[in-house]
Amino acid sequence: MSTDLSIQTVIEPFIIKSIEPIHMTNRRDREDFLQQAHYNLFQIRARNVLIDLLTDSGTGAMSSEQWAAVMRGDESYAGSESFERLEATVRELFGFKHVIPTHQGRAAERIMFSVMCKQGDVVPNNTHFDTTRANIEIQEAEAVDLVIPEGENPQTIHPFKGNMDVEKLKELIEKTGSEKIPLCMITVTNNSVGGQPVSMENLKAVRAVLDQYSIPLYLDAARFAENAYFIKLREPGYEHKTVQEIVREMMDIADGCTVSAKKDGLVNIGGLLCTNDDALAQKEKDLLILTEGFPTYGGLAGRDLEAMSVGLQEVLDEDYLKYRLAETQYLGERLVKIGFQIIQPPGGHAIYIDAATTLPHIPPSQYPGQTLAVEFYRAGGIRTCEIGSVMFGKPAENSPTEIPSQLELVRLALPRRTYTQSHIDYVIEIARDVFNRKDKLTGFKIIEQSPHLRHFTAKFAPC
Numbered sequence: 001m002s003t004d005l006s007i008q009t010v011i012e013p014f015i016i017k018s019i020e021p022i023h024m025t026n027r028r029d030r031e032d033f034l035q036q037a038h039y040n041l042f043q044i045r046a047r048n049v050l051i052d053l054l055t056d057s058g059t060g061a062m063s064s065e066q067w068a069a070v071m072r073g074d075e076s077y078a079g080s081e082s083f084e085r086l087e088a089t090v091r092e093l094f095g096f097k098h099v100i101p102t103h104q105g106r107a108a109e110r111i112m113f114s115v116m117c118k119q120g121d122v123v124p125n126n127t128h129f130d131t132t133r134a135n136i137e138i139q140e141a142e143a144v145d146l147v148i149p150e151g152e153n154p155q156t157i158h159p160f161k162g163n164m165d166v167e168k169l170k171e172l173i174e175k176t177g178s179e180k181i182p183l184c185m186i187t188v189t190n191n192s193v194g195g196q197p198v199s200m201e202n203l204k205a206v207r208a209v210l211d212q213y214s215i216p217l218y219l220d221a222a223r224f225a226e227n228a229y230f231i232k233l234r235e236p237g238y239e240h241k242t243v244q245e246i247v248r249e250m251m252d253i254a255d256g257c258t259v260s261a262k263k264d265g266l267v268n269i270g271g272l273l274c275t276n277d278d279a280l281a282q283k284e285k286d287l288l289i290l291t292e293g294f295p296t297y298g299g300l301a302g303r304d305l306e307a308m309s310v311g312l313q314e315v316l317d318e319d320y321l322k323y324r325l326a327e328t329q330y331l332g333e334r335l336v337k338i339g340f341q342i343i344q345p346p347g348g349h350a351i352y353i354d355a356a357t358t359l360p361h362i363p364p365s366q367y368p369g370q371t372l373a374v375e376f377y378r379a380g381g382i383r384t385c386e387i388g389s390v391m392f393g394k395p396a397e398n399s400p401t402e403i404p405s406q407l408e409l410v411r412l413a414l415p416r417r418t419y420t421q422s423h424i425d426y427v428i429e430i431a432r433d434v435f436n437r438k439d440k441l442t443g444f445k446i447i448e449q450s451p452h453l454r455h456f457t458a459k460f461a462p463c
């Protein structure tokens with residue numbers, strides 16, 4: 001890591017070896033694309049997007065070492081060497097006994113909850129990610145979010161806003177009975193409250209409570225390295241530890257984890273399910289064979305396993321992590337300077353703009369988040385994601401109006417190692433233009449929608 005403290009600019013710690021051209025569009029084109037897509041950004045063709053901040057999942061760039069590893073892929077159905085290499089990497093980094101590859105995070109979740117949960121069970125988490133919650137609910141079990149109160153307030157500053165409320169956890173266990181809680185999960189970083197980290201102290205405190213009741217702890221470790229670097233930066237006693245040591249300490253507190261490798265695994269596809277429990281691992285592998293594939297490939301090609309193995313090691317590079325968090329912070333601070341309210345402080349992988357405070361003249365029933373997201377696309381070809389009443393609004397009984405989401409957010413998620421500072425500066429310029437015109441923006445209504453996950457396919461029309 002650079003020790004020259006007089007240098008302020010955090011540069012991308014890589015050079016560009018292979019490029020993918022961006023297809024340029026102008027405002028008029030984009031107006032047509034919006035109309036054709038019925039103002040739903042999921043329906044816009046990717047080639048018509050200039051900067052794609054829809055998600056940080058599977059959208060990052062692989063390194064030359066990962067591409068080299070792809071060529072070593074052993075595509076044997078059983079006993080592949082690529083699996084052996086991945087297993088060795090994960091055992092060394094995370095320390096778990098059983099390493100089960102899956103095609104992505106939600107496949108690991110589905111298998112784990114199918115095996116561990118039954119009807120009437122309760123699973124606590126700091127905040128469940130949507131797929132985690134859905135995979136619990138499909139078992140007819142209940143997913144309970146127990147984030148600390150600071151995590152629910154966008155403007156409150158707290159170094160570890162993703163933490164679980166330990167007192168609420170105790171109350172939940174006492175009320176529910178430990179026999180109905182097959183496991184507790186902690187999501188690192190906590191995506192749903194803004195990519196906010198969880199402290200080591202909190203992980204230990206949660207573990208101490210669970211130990212009293214013999215409840216296992218699993219991490220949803222999609223962004224394990226970003227979380228570990230926040231611990232290094234913010235938690236007393238960790239400033240001199242390596243990220244690798246911190247990751248291992250986090251994992252040692254848990255009994256296993258699920259991983260979407262599409263985030264900190266630095267790959268475009270892949271996931272992991274890890275556990276120290278022999279009996280559980282056997283059941284999980286049996287189910288894996290049924291739906292994902294043989295346990296030495298789990299729904300992936302051998303070359304995907306190789307890329308994941310290298311990615312999991314590369315993500316621990318502290319020059320990379322310093323740049324990663326600096327990029328997110330850079331975007332967040334400049335949006336605040338323009339006048340936007342964002343979830344504070346900036347998280348690891350994304351900035352979340354508060355659309356309700358940006359567009360106070362647009363009520364939730366006219367979708368302020370969708371309005372802002374559409375305007376970012378119209379003005380600059382930037383694709384973001386509404387996380388508000390389009391995604392979470394619910395029909396109200398006996399009333400034509402919906403129950404709105406608690407927050408109206410627009411997420412700008414940063415793909416890993418993909419965009420340079422000038423791309424981010426362009427996003428900031430467009431954001432300024434949108435902000436200056438915000439009072440003139442008008443909302444949307446939904447004209448067609450499906451009963452489940454409507455945000456992917458809903459059709460909108462301007463109000």
Ligand code: F0G
Nearest residue numbers: 055057104105106129131191222260262
């Ligand atoms: N857990 C967390 C915390 C996630 O953020 C995601 C995915 C998953 C699990 C599921 O993993 O996509 O590999 O099946 N988050 C993406 C996002 C989709 O845009 O935040 P997956």
